Amino acid sequence: MRRLAKQTRDDAYGSKRDYQDLHRVRSVRISPGATPENRVTFTSEAVVGVEGLSIASFGAYIAAEAPIELTAHLSCGATTLDAVFNLSVDFTRVGHAFLTDERGPIYVDLSWFGPYALNMWGLDIGPAAIPDGLTPRDVLAGAGRSIVPETYYLDHGTALNADLEPSTTSTVTEEGDWLDLKKCSYCGRLLPVDMKKPGSLAFHKHNAKRTLHQNECRACKKWRINDNFNPSRTVDQHHESSVITRERRIFLQESSILQEIKKRTGEGLKSQVWERFGRRCFNCRRSLSLNQVQLDHTRPLAYLWPIDEHATCLCAECNNNKKDRFPVDYYSDSQLRDLSHICGLPYENLIEKRVNLEQLDKIIGDIAKYAATWEPRTFFSIARKVEEIHPDVKLGELLWQESPELYDDLHARAAAVRMMVDD
Structure with missing residues (x-):
């Protein structure tokens, strides 16, 4: 019954995505x-x-x-x-x-x-x-x-x-x-x-x-x-790492915005936004330490908007309450005008509900790649958000037209995850 196994260790991060099999x-x-x-x-x-x-x-x-x-x-x-x-x-x-x-x-x-x-x-x-x-x-x-x-x-x-x-x-x-x-x-x-x-x-x-x-x-x-x-990472580096992980999962590429901001200013985005908002939560006005700051995308990541220099400084409670809502669905009109002044986004952008069309075009143009790489719930969540704003854009139907096999596989993977959780 004994099986000998050679003990080896390799500090390199695995390149193959078989570690979720x-x-x-x-x-x-x-x-x-x-x-x-x-x-x-x-x-x-x-x-x-x-x-x-x-x-x-x-x-x-x-x-x-x-x-x-x-x-x-x-x-x-x-x-x-x-x-x-x-x-x-x-x-x-x-x-x-x-x-x-x-x-x-x-x-x-x-x-x-x-x-x-x-x-x-x-x-x-x-x-x-x-x-x-x-x-x-x-x-x-x-x-x-x-x-x-x-x-x-x-x-x-x-x-x-x-x-x-x-x-x-x-x-x-x-x-x-x-x-x-x-x-x-x-x-x-x-x-x-x-x-x-x-x-x-x-x-x-x-x-x-x-x-x-x-x-x-x-x-x-x-x-x-x-x-x-x-121990050696700054608050900005911790934040950048988490942002990169989230956005890589959706956009399938590294965040270039964070590096561009750091090159221009020498500071991380979190520190800059914290200072810009007077070291306070924009919504409840509570004073925050840098460790307490949670950066909100302002325009929701759920609608394909990456983090950028227009981010909002929020406390954890307000950030959790806002979730993936558009600014116009969360803030009062006077807050929206103040937010426009502080973050630099025009008031007209803050009151509209819009999907990032540039990123949507990338997804539609290579939908098989995104469907094969995304987790099923990511695909279906984004598909619902897109259809909410653009009822004529149905990512599921586009995937089926491109690859019925991938479409079936996506639904099978979603069903398998539901069964694992239910069991």
């Missing part, structure tokens, strides 16, 4: 023994202590037939460590580790009481792979159970990547529950997701993604993105 797999089932106390022991051929101080680690994703306590006894030579995990009928992340300079194999002994079977996926044991720039102590100090076991960079792409010891009292069969795997866009590992409870396993939740999960696993999100970039 799901791979259906079946876990192994560990049946209880004849006595109330159940025990299963695994070991790995991987040896720790080869290069001095290292992390002996294990990790798995386990579900039980009923809520139980699982005790994990991790050992290497004379060094041992116990941990207790509360399991439920849903798959739970399980893992633990300790520093050691002993050289030898690692053993994991799992025990629980009661006539309950376990469903297990991705059990792996071995020395943890340390992200570049970190020490073993850094990983142990910053891991916590929120990113265990992903943070040890073990291989969780197979049901069992460890050897079953003869002392085991339980029976292991290939008849466990089904679950889904998704590829991390950074480390390339196939790791589990729970479509019934998005965000509960190896990836954080992300409603805008096709699988309802982020592209990168929890560990890569922490060690390779947040901890590497966030």
